[in-house]
Amino acid sequence: MKNVLKKFGGAGVTLTELMLVSAIIGILAIPLTRMLKGGLGAFMAAESRTTRQQSATTGRGAVAWDMKDINEVLFGSPTRVVFVMDSYRWQDVRPDKYNYFADDDGDAVQNISDPDRDGDALVGNTDMRSLMNRPGKVVGTVGWRQGLDLEDDDEDNDGRRDLTVSYTYLPDRQVVEREVFVNEESVQKSTLWDHVVSSTFTYFARPDTLGVPPNADTGGDGIVDTAELAALGNGGDLDRFAETRWISGWEYAITILTEGSAVPYVEKRRDFYPLMESKEKFP
Numbered sequence: 001m002k003n004v005l006k007k008f009g010g011a012g013v014t015l016t017e018l019m020l021v022s023a024i025i026g027i028l029a030i031p032l033t034r035m036l037k038g039g040l041g042a043f044m045a046a047e048s049r050t051t052r053q054q055s056a057t058t059g060r061g062a063v064a065w066d067m068k069d070i071n072e073v074l075f076g077s078p079t080r081v082v083f084v085m086d087s088y089r090w091q092d093v094r095p096d097k098y099n100y101f102a103d104d105d106g107d108a109v110q111n112i113s114d115p116d117r118d119g120d121a122l123v124g125n126t127d128m129r130s131l132m133n134r135p136g137k138v139v140g141t142v143g144w145r146q147g148l149d150l151e152d153d154d155e156d157n158d159g160r161r162d163l164t165v166s167y168t169y170l171p172d173r174q175v176v177e178r179e180v181f182v183n184e185e186s187v188q189k190s191t192l193w194d195h196v197v198s199s200t201f202t203y204f205a206r207p208d209t210l211g212v213p214p215n216a217d218t219g220g221d222g223i224v225d226t227a228e229l230a231a232l233g234n235g236g237d238l239d240r241f242a243e244t245r246w247i248s249g250w251e252y253a254i255t256i257l258t259e260g261s262a263v264p265y266v267e268k269r270r271d272f273y274p275l276m277e278s279k280e281k282f283p
């Protein structure tokens with residue numbers, strides 16, 4: 001062995017020295033492996049966290065796209081919200097049903113510029129004082145089926161709400177699901193967030209707005225919260241028109257599990273939405 005090593009020009013090492021070096025390398029390798037493993041684990045956790053955050057961002061974008069058009073909440077519970085948007089959003093799911101440049105009611109005003117696309121807001125055809133949706137005016141048997149676009153949830157006049165959307169937390173699948181309904185029939189399902197371990201929806205109104213009693217804010221923080229809203233109605237879920245018509249803001253708080261990390265990612269947004277505050281609601 002000594003001769004062989006000498007051939008390569010070194011001073012040469014004995015077999016004992018070689019074994020000693022191997023042993024030292026072996027001993028050093030254990031903490032090194034542990035260190036690398038730990039580093040890799042942390043890297044993977046960070047990677048997973050980043051992926052989940054990116055997925056959360058996608059969900060946030062989809063919700064933001066809805067929130068600019070949300071105009072009324074029809075049902076609100078801690079795990080499910082159902083809300084209304086104008087039928088122009090048929091563009092997203094049934095583009096065949098809505099054309100910006102057509103003139104559905106034949107009044108020589110294109111749909112995109114027409115404040116009453118189906119022409120059922122006026123009694124007669126010119127007198128703005130006879131808008132049916134004004135206080136003191138007679139509203140048809142079902143108020144939300146007629147009026148100006150914002151108030152009219154049935155612009156194809158088939159007796160069903162044109163466009164509603166639900167967000168539902170499904171704990172079995174750990175997802176928050178978005179479902180779109182056209183004329184009350186489901187047309188599209190998608191996942192807003194996955195790996196969700198908890199999800200809470202809460203709802204707000206402002207005192208003395210949309211007919212909310214001025215004294216409804218019993219907590220005195222300037223906001224009528226879910227509990228105060230429920231106290232005005234029947235308690236529990238906001239499932240009655242008398243409760244939901246006052247809602248002008250809501251919050252989602254979604255906890256997303258991060259693989260390999262004890263720290264979950266929390267996606268949260270709380271806001272009031274202008275169309276919810278300006279829409280006159282009808283049962």
Ligand SMILES: [Ca+2]
Pocket residue numbers: 103104105106107108109110111114116117
């Ligand atoms: Ca028109």
Ligand SMILES: [Ca+2]
Pocket residue numbers: 116117118119120121146147148149152155
């Ligand atoms: Ca209308």
Ligand SMILES: [Ca+2]
Pocket residue numbers: 118120145146147152153154155156157
């Ligand atoms: Ca209508």
Ligand SMILES: [Ca+2]
Pocket residue numbers: 153154155156157158159160161162183
């Ligand atoms: Ca309809």
